[in-house]
Amino acid sequence: MxxxxxxxxxxxxxxxxxxxxxxxxxxxxxxxxxxxxxxxxxxxxxxxxxxxxxxxxxxxxxxxxxxxxxxxxxxxxxxxxxxxxxxPAKEVFQACKEIKKRRQWVEQKLGYATSYGEEWLGDLWLPIVLTAKGPLYGEVIGEGATPNFYEQPVDFSDRQRQPLYHLAHQLLSSLSSPPAVYLLQFRLRGEEIVFDRLWPFPAAPALASLKVQQPNLFVCQWYCAIGHPILDLTILPHN
Known part of the structure; x- marks a missing residue:
């Protein structure tokens, strides 16, 4: 039990x-x-x-x-x-709290632009479901029209997705991250990705997945915790 x-x-x-x-x-x-x-x-x-x-x-x-x-x-x-x-995620949580260090690492090692202080803070989130077999990437989540309201999916082209996935993969690999749900917070400056921070759990934006994604990000978090396989992330059709 x-x-x-x-x-x-x-x-x-x-x-x-x-x-x-x-x-x-x-x-x-x-x-x-x-x-x-x-x-x-x-x-x-x-x-x-x-x-x-x-x-x-x-x-x-x-x-x-x-x-x-x-x-x-x-x-x-x-x-x-x-x-x-x-x-198990103790070191990852501590690393994710060190926001400035993570931004410096991303900028110096990967060459991505990053938020600075309170400037260019992220308003988009990439869900990453890191399973024992590798990462699954969800559809991007964005801020809604009202505070603390989030929407999924945000339309992203393949050209935008690939550097975003690369950033997520390299960052999680650098932290030796255990299976879990992660949210990579970022924004766009034109077409350029600006990295803000990494959340090592399904934070508030994950609520957008509840009626949109199968399995939703909270189910994914539990599956990752108990080692239950997750084969795919599917966006449900609109009614």
Whole structure:
């Protein structure tokens, strides 16, 4: 049996109810819970935990003991994971928090333009589902007309996609990234790709995939966590 610990940057009551969280965080948690329930409802217990509660991992594990046959899986939905928490994506999360270093690496090693400070911040996201057999690239997600609203797919030509895929592949390879869903945040300056940052989990823009992509990015995150194969990402036809 799996025990899934969903980590959020919010306050969480003992009942598991999230308080003082953004609407996007609540939607992300709900989407991930649905993904887990639809995939393996009888084999998983899910607990939502505030990132602050994991600052002392040993104490947390004492208070939340595992059954003998349980396998613990941490599923962060925030970049702010305590540095002393030991989980497979620990080093990737720490690297992705170092935004300036990642931008410098992309600029110096790959020759792409990058955001600078608060200038040229990304308003587009490339989903990458990194499976054990390699990456699957989703359709680009863009900002909608209202704040915290996202749309998928954004139309991209093959000529635009190839350098974007190259950037994503090289960046993930440099970080020895484990299987998971990643969002590469960028913008276009004319036809030029401007790299902003990498998110090592299905952040808020992934919500755009819920009614558009099969499997959606939250299902993909769970499949990656348990090693379930993902063969393809499909955009569903409009009704």
């Amino acid at each position: 799996y025990k899934a610990i969903v980590i959020v940057n919010a306050e969480v009551r003992e009942t598991g109810k999230i308080i003082a969280a953004s609407p996007a965080t609540e939607q992300m948690v709900a989407a991930l819970k649905r993904a887990i329930a639809s995939s393996s409802p009888s084999r998983v217990s899910v607990e939502v935990v505030a990132n602050a509660a994991l600052r002392n991992p040993a104490n947390f594990e004492r208070q939340h003991p595992l059954a003998e046959d349980d396998k613990l899986i941490y599923l962060p939905l925030t970049i702010d994971v305590p540095e002393n928490l030991d989980f």
